[in-house]
Amino acid sequence: MADTLVHDVAAPPPVEASRRPPRVRRTPTTYVLRLVATAYLFFLVAWPVSLVATNTFEDGLGSIRALLEDPDIVVALQLSVYVAFFSVVINTLFGVGMSLLLVRYEFPGKRLLNALLDLPLSVSPIVVGLALVLAYGGRNGWLGPTLAGWGLDIIFSTPGIIMATTFVALPLMIREIVPVLEEVGIEQEQAAQSLGASGLQCFRRITLPSIKWGIVYGVVLTLARSLGEFGAVKVVSGNVLGQTRTATLVVEEKYLNFDQQAAYATAFLLAMVSVACIVIVAIIRPKNHG
Amino acid sequence: MSIEVSGLNKKFGDFVALDDVNVSIPTGRLTALLGPSGGGKSTLLRIIAGLEKADTGSVTIEGVEATHLPAQKRNVGFVFQHYAVFKHMTVAKNVAFGLEIRKKSKAEVAARVDELLALVHLSQFAHRLPSQLSGGQRQRMALARALAVEPSVLLLDEPFGALDAKVRKELREWLRRLHDEVHVTTIFVTHDQEEALEVADEIVVINEGRVEQVGTPDQLYDDPANDFVMSFLGEVTHLAGTAVRPHDIDVATSPLFAGAVEGTVARMVRVGFEVRLVVLTVAGEEVSVVLTRTHARSLGIEEGATVWLTVTAGATVVPSMRPSLAG
Numbered sequence: 001m002a003d004t005l006v007h008d009v010a011a012p013p014p015v016e017a018s019r020r021p022p023r024v025r026r027t028p029t030t031y032v033l034r035l036v037a038t039a040y041l042f043f044l045v046a047w048p049v050s051l052v053a054t055n056t057f058e059d060g061l062g063s064i065r066a067l068l069e070d071p072d073i074v075v076a077l078q079l080s081v082y083v084a085f086f087s088v089v090i091n092t093l094f095g096v097g098m099s100l101l102l103v104r105y106e107f108p109g110k111r112l113l114n115a116l117l118d119l120p121l122s123v124s125p126i127v128v129g130l131a132l133v134l135a136y137g138g139r140n141g142w143l144g145p146t147l148a149g150w151g152l153d154i155i156f157s158t159p160g161i162i163m164a165t166t167f168v169a170l171p172l173m174i175r176e177i178v179p180v181l182e183e184v185g186i187e188q189e190q191a192a193q194s195l196g197a198s199g200l201q202c203f204r205r206i207t208l209p210s211i212k213w214g215i216v217y218g219v220v221l222t223l224a225r226s227l228g229e230f231g232a233v234k235v236v237s238g239n240v241l242g243q244t245r246t247a248t249l250v251v252e253e254k255y256l257n258f259d260q261q262a263a264y265a266t267a268f269l270l271a272m273v274s275v276a277c278i279v280i281v282a283i284i285r286p287k288n289h290g
Numbered sequence: 291m292s293i294e295v296s297g298l299n300k301k302f303g304d305f306v307a308l309d310d311v312n313v314s315i316p317t318g319r320l321t322a323l324l325g326p327s328g329g330g331k332s333t334l335l336r337i338i339a340g341l342e343k344a345d346t347g348s349v350t351i352e353g354v355e356a357t358h359l360p361a362q363k364r365n366v367g368f369v370f371q372h373y374a375v376f377k378h379m380t381v382a383k384n385v386a387f388g389l390e391i392r393k394k395s396k397a398e399v400a401a402r403v404d405e406l407l408a409l410v411h412l413s414q415f416a417h418r419l420p421s422q423l424s425g426g427q428r429q430r431m432a433l434a435r436a437l438a439v440e441p442s443v444l445l446l447d448e449p450f451g452a453l454d455a456k457v458r459k460e461l462r463e464w465l466r467r468l469h470d471e472v473h474v475t476t477i478f479v480t481h482d483q484e485e486a487l488e489v490a491d492e493i494v495v496i497n498e499g500r501v502e503q504v505g506t507p508d509q510l511y512d513d514p515a516n517d518f519v520m521s522f523l524g525e526v527t528h529l530a531g532t533a534v535r536p537h538d539i540d541v542a543t544s545p546l547f548a549g550a551v552e553g554t555v556a557r558m559v560r561v562g563f564e565v566r567l568v569v570l571t572v573a574g575e576e577v578s579v580v581l582t583r584t585h586a587r588s589l590g591i592e593e594g595a596t597v598w599l600t601v602t603a604g605a606t607v608v609p610s611m612r613p614s615l616a617g
Contacts (some may be wrong), residue, residue, distance in 0.1 A: 187374035190341050191432075193361040194368040195388035195439055205387075209378040 019157075023074060024201035049271060055260075056268040063265040072242045073250055073266065080247035080270075083158070087165040091222050092215065095173030100207075102174070103181040120170045128167050129235025156238030161246065164232035169225040173218035180214035181207075213285060220281055224274040292317035292475040293338060293443060298347030299417045300333055300499075307333040308344070315443075315477055315492075317352075320469045322490035323479045325434030326522070330499040331479045332447055338477070339368045339445050367436030367474075371448040373428040376421035381431050382407065382416040388439035406434040407527040409468070426457040433465075437472065446478035450485070462489050483523050487511065495519050512606055520608050527578040528610045529571075529599060536580040541567070542598045543589055550598035553577065558586075558593050569597060 056063055067073050101107075110205060120128065136154040137144040147154060154160045188210065192202045230248040237244040245253070247266055254263035293315035300308040307330045315321050323331040336342040336348055340361035348357045356364055376384050382403050386611060389399045407413045410430040412423075420428055429449060438445060449465070450458040466489045469476055480486050487495050487507045495502040495510065495518075503515040514520035517533050527536045530551050542550065553571035560566075565586040567579040591597065601607055 055558040187372060188369050188376055190361070191368065191370060191435075192376070192387065194339055194341070194364075194366055195435070196362045196365075196391045197387075198362060201391060206376060212378075 052264055052267050053272060055264040058261075064269075067262055067265045067269070070262075072245070073247075073262070075242050076245045076247050076250045077266075077269070079158070079161070079245070080227055083161050083165050083246060084223055086162045087169055087226040088219055088222050090162075090166050091169055091173045092219060094170070094217060095177060096211070096215065099174050099177035099181055099211075103178055104186065117171050118172055120167050124237045125164075125168050125231030125233075126235060127231065129164055129232035132164055132167070132232070132236050136160065136163070156234050156240070156244060158244065160236040161233050161244060164236045165229045166228045168229050168232050170223045172216070172221040172225055176218035176221065177211055177214040180211045184210045216281060216285070220277040223277060227270055227273055292352055293477070294348075294350040295334070295338065296348055298334070298337065298349070299345045300330075300337065300342070301345055306499050308337075310504065311347070311496075311499070311501055313494055313501055313504065317475050318473050319491040320466070320476045320478070320489060321494060322486035322491045323477060323494050323496055324483060324486040324490075324522070325480055325481065325496035325502075329497045331481075331496045332495065333449050335445050335477060335479050338443070339366050340364045341368070352444075365439065365442050367439065367441035367444045369429070369432050369436050369444070369446040369449050371419075371451045373425075373432045373452075375428050375432060377420055379421070380417050380419060380442065380489065381412060384420065384431055385434045385438050387435060392439065393605075402438060406438055409437075409471075410434040424457075425453050428459055429461065431469075437474070440591065441474065444474045444476040446476065448479050448481070451480075458485075465489060487523065495522065497522070514608055517608055517610060520606070523580070528575065529577050529601060530575075531610050532601065532607040533610045534601050534605055534607045536566070536578040538607075539577070539579045540589065540600045540602050540604045541579060541581060541589060542586075542600070543591070543595070545598045547598075547600050550600045551575075551577075552596065552598055555591060555593050555595045557595060558591065563589075569599060571599070 018168050111280055133155050135142045138148045138153055138155055144154060188206050189202050192206045228248060235247060239245050239249055247270055251266045295311060295313045298308050298311040311334060323334060325331045333342060337344045340359060350356060351364060376387065384405055385403045386399050389402055407416055410433060412427060412431055415423060450461050453461065462485055490507060493507055493510055494504050497518055503510060503519045505538040510519060512524055520526055520533055524531050525536055529539060551571050553569040555567050556570040558565065560583065563583050565581055565583055569577045569579055571577060
């Protein structure tokens with residue numbers, strides 16, 4: 001029976017050829033478009049951000065060192081990392097579940113839910129902060145006094161900051177995973193089922209590995225957004241020095257107090273974390289992905 | 291009987307996919323579900339696999355009532371048209387999946403995977419990713435993966451539908467030989483009558499959610515239950531109120547037999563050894579006729595000639611369901 005199949009061995013792997021991008025013809029338009037895109041990105045993004053870096057290092061590493069010696073700023077940085085960590089964990093768990101719900105199931109009100117999930121992106125973070133204060137404010141919030149009665153302070157405390165940050169970064173994970181889930185389809189899961197896999201085995205061994213890169217990108221975006229959140233946090237945190245002041249609030253405060261060197265240094269640290277995330281992902285992601 | 295399907299109904303909204311389907315699939319045979327696209331054959335297969343739920347009716351697999359059993363408990367192997375390979379696993383891991391789920395020992399899994407990869411001629415690709423395989427190779431891998439768990443039934447949903455014609459032909463011959471080796475009860479869905487006639491022991495013809503006929507390829511071809519089955523299994527033309535195959539019509543240049551239908555040759559096309567005629571009868575019917583080049587030449591047929599048509603003695607005919615222009 002081998003006779004009809006032997007040539008498979010000699011056949012070149014068919015994928016290599018199709019993965020090569022099609023040849024692009026270079027015309028003057030190509031160069032004009034390239035120039036426009038480069039100039040646009042340079043003046044809007046690269047140049048201003050690079051100025052933060054140059055300003056930070058105007059007199060060497062001194063400003064960074066000064067920053068790390070100020071205990072209040074260290075606490076603020078730690079708080080930012082702490083808040084971002086919880087925001088990422090919560091949004092990852094919620095995002096994976098919600099994405100599965102949106103892609104794999106039909107239910108009444110699905111479109112409404114879908115629209116609602118984009119709300120955090122379209123609403124100003126200040127509004128988010130105010131809404132949370134209205135709902136969870138300790139003295140006259142809608143749910144706040146009850147929770148305060150149980151000894152749980154939300155607003156002007158870390159839980160409030162985490163909630164505000166999580167709220168603002170909520171759609172990022174879902175918007176990364178949903179298209180991946182849609183592209184993967186359900187056939188692999190059905191195949192796993194017919195091979196005897198239970199729902200949990202199916203999720204762990206098939207679904208999760210297939211959406212892995214969607215989750216990684218979602219984590220990076222959520223982390224960057226959470227570290228950088230300012231407006232909503234400013235409203236709900238109370239901005240207490242050394243307690244509920246996050247790194248972004250430090251930047252503003254230092255800047256307004258004419259301590260521009262510290263403001264630039266903190267801003268630089270925040271920017272570096274985001275750049276580092278993107279670089280790490282670019283390095284570790286498999287070549288045939290994205 | 292390996293699989294008993296009775297009283298199966300399935301609707302998608304207003305669309306009736308299956309309408310009171312009753313079928314018995316024999317053990318150890320290769321059975322084809324044949325029919326046009328959208329006729330309900332894939333739905334039937336997916337209900338047997340447990341990937342779709344029937345509205346009413348029951349499915350029994352190997353004597354076990356399976357109607358409400360989830361897919362993972364049915365012990366069926368399912369092969370998808372688009373392979374459904376686990377993209378993040380190597381070929382060997384794909385094949386091992388069902389065995390690992392069943393918590394077999396490492397050595398046992400490795401031995402079984404080796405054996406199966408040899409069976410589907412993919413041994414040298416064990417450590418590649420599916421994306422490095424061709425379509426035909428991926429489908430063979432999917433087949434090995436389904437066979438790994440020693441399913442009581444193997445279900446294939448248009449398994450060669452996504453492959454190009456040459457590979458498709460090779461693979462179906464290979465599937466036939468594979469089945470002769472492993473003898474697992476197999477059902478495959480196809481809309482290609484040639485594929486069904488060539489590969490299957492038994493064919494179930496399904497159209498518009500209903501079973502039109504069940505039988506061996508010879509039975510279906512020689513004794514079709516109705517016009518639909520006959521036309522689906524091969525070319526059909528209509529002569530004097532009966533459906534008949536174009537090569538089963540005798541052409542004469544004079545009215546030799548009683549009941550011969552008179553007509554004129556409207557078109558004549560020669561393809562290789564074959565000559566295809568379209569004859570316009572006096573009653574206004576258009577009849578297709580196929581004869582050999584030699585025969586056509588010996589009769590001296592050309593466009594515009596007057597001929598008399600009769601159905602060859604012993605030919606398969608069924609009453610035409612098409613409204614006859616003559617009647």
